[in-house]
Amino acid sequence: MRLEGKHIVLGISGGIAAYKSAALLRLLIKEGAEVQVVITPNGKEFITPATLAALSGKPVVSEFFAANTGEWHSHVDLGLWADLMVIAPATACTLAKMATGVADNMLITTYLSAKEPVMVAPAMDLDMFAHPSTQRNLDTLRGDGVIVLDSPSGELASGLEGKGRMLEPEQILEKVVEHFESASRKDFAGEKVVITAGPTREKIDDVRFIANHSSGKMGMALAEEFASRGADVTLVCGPVEGRKPVDARVKTVKVESALEMLDAVKKEYRDADVTIFAAAVADYRPEVAVAGKIKREERGPMTLSLVENPDIAAEMGANKREGQVNVGFALESDNGLQNAAKKLDAKNLDLIVLNPANRSDAGFNADTDIITLIGRDNMKEEFPLMTKRQCASVIANAVAKIAR
Numbered sequence: 001m002r003l004e005g006k007h008i009v010l011g012i013s014g015g016i017a018a019y020k021s022a023a024l025l026r027l028l029i030k031e032g033a034e035v036q037v038v039i040t041p042n043g044k045e046f047i048t049p050a051t052l053a054a055l056s057g058k059p060v061v062s063e064f065f066a067a068n069t070g071e072w073h074s075h076v077d078l079g080l081w082a083d084l085m086v087i088a089p090a091t092a093c094t095l096a097k098m099a100t101g102v103a104d105n106m107l108i109t110t111y112l113s114a115k116e117p118v119m120v121a122p123a124m125d126l127d128m129f130a131h132p133s134t135q136r137n138l139d140t141l142r143g144d145g146v147i148v149l150d151s152p153s154g155e156l157a158s159g160l161e162g163k164g165r166m167l168e169p170e171q172i173l174e175k176v177v178e179h180f181e182s183a184s185r186k187d188f189a190g191e192k193v194v195i196t197a198g199p200t201r202e203k204i205d206d207v208r209f210i211a212n213h214s215s216g217k218m219g220m221a222l223a224e225e226f227a228s229r230g231a232d233v234t235l236v237c238g239p240v241e242g243r244k245p246v247d248a249r250v251k252t253v254k255v256e257s258a259l260e261m262l263d264a265v266k267k268e269y270r271d272a273d274v275t276i277f278a279a280a281v282a283d284y285r286p287e288v289a290v291a292g293k294i295k296r297e298e299r300g301p302m303t304l305s306l307v308e309n310p311d312i313a314a315e316m317g318a319n320k321r322e323g324q325v326n327v328g329f330a331l332e333s334d335n336g337l338q339n340a341a342k343k344l345d346a347k348n349l350d351l352i353v354l355n356p357a358n359r360s361d362a363g364f365n366a367d368t369d370i371i372t373l374i375g376r377d378n379m380k381e382e383f384p385l386m387t388k389r390q391c392a393s394v395i396a397n398a399v400a401k402i403a404r
Helices: 016-030 049-056 075-081 092-100 106-113 126-130 132-143 169-183 217-228 258-269 312-318 336-346 388-401
Strands: 007-012 034-039 084-090 118-122 192-197 232-237 251-254 274-277 284-286 306-308 325-332 351-356 372-375 380-382
Touching: 007 016, 007 075, 007 106, 016 034, 016 049, 016 084, 016 169, 034 049, 034 075, 034 106, 075 106, 084 092, 084 106, 084 169, 092 106, 092 118, 092 132, 118 132, 118 169, 126 132, 192 217, 192 258, 217 232, 217 274, 217 388, 232 258, 258 274, 258 312, 274 312, 274 388, 312 325, 325 336, 325 388, 336 351, 336 372, 351 388, 372 388
Parallel strands: 007 034, 007 084, 084 118, 192 232, 192 274, 232 251, 274 325, 325 351
Antiparallel strands: 284 306, 351 372, 372 380
């Protein structure tokens, strides 16, 4: 049984697809999971709690207080007990309440207290699913780390065709199993993974610098993902005040400039098995950094003379030994596929991650991203909008497939 010993909260909201929840509950139980059902008041209009209680072997939780005894149902305790929360079906109303924190029923308060990962399987008609407000709510939830299961085929669909219909119970089960298998995977145990993250700052004087908007979120998500999968991770990180990887197992080396990052990467690269160049390194730096502060009244018009910074990924690629895997990033606004493919060859990379430079919900500072993986032998795989941690999992899966 693939889910033996796992605790799962199954949330059911009020949609016609609620009848599928009984089949999903039966499948989860059959695989060995212990399941607690939490249903909204409207959900009980579509499927009876008695049916669900009979399948789960547990009283169904719907109200804050038990009707017969007045016992308080603790949403906090449920959040601590569960290993995973699955909301299927998740109606447009429930998604909106989740995204905005409207805690007016037991299901939403349980979600807001959840310490465990949360999956949602949207269920509504296509017009409701395609409405901008629903899409904004889904984007918000993805940014909060919620796993959205919104493709009826269980695969990555293009456009909105077929969207809105809830995944079949068998498909949701496989997503749940895949989640737990990924969480327990240690496929990088004993390997050293070096990751660069964040921007670099190139000094003009002691108070001014050239930089970019990189937040370091993707690099940190990658560090956490590889650490969770057993790797010995070193994160070479530019200045990202107030942020650090959640996983305490990640060794962090802090740097400021591109030259400092190059020196740090050189030291770590020698015995690295995998190196991921996720930092947004400044292409140029001032030829001369002035000591002290340049006074406004003394300088008049200012002209900066800039020199090129080293291409850290290219320098490491030129010295790559057999068995090492190098992964790069390409932030592009035009001709992305062609430009990324050129960088793959020029920098001797094994994999490059292409993401857009012209979307507010992807790239710098965003909690979500849209990526395309490009590898050797014409390998190309496109992904929809995901959280950066989900992107990190996808990238790690791709690296795991590369012989090393």
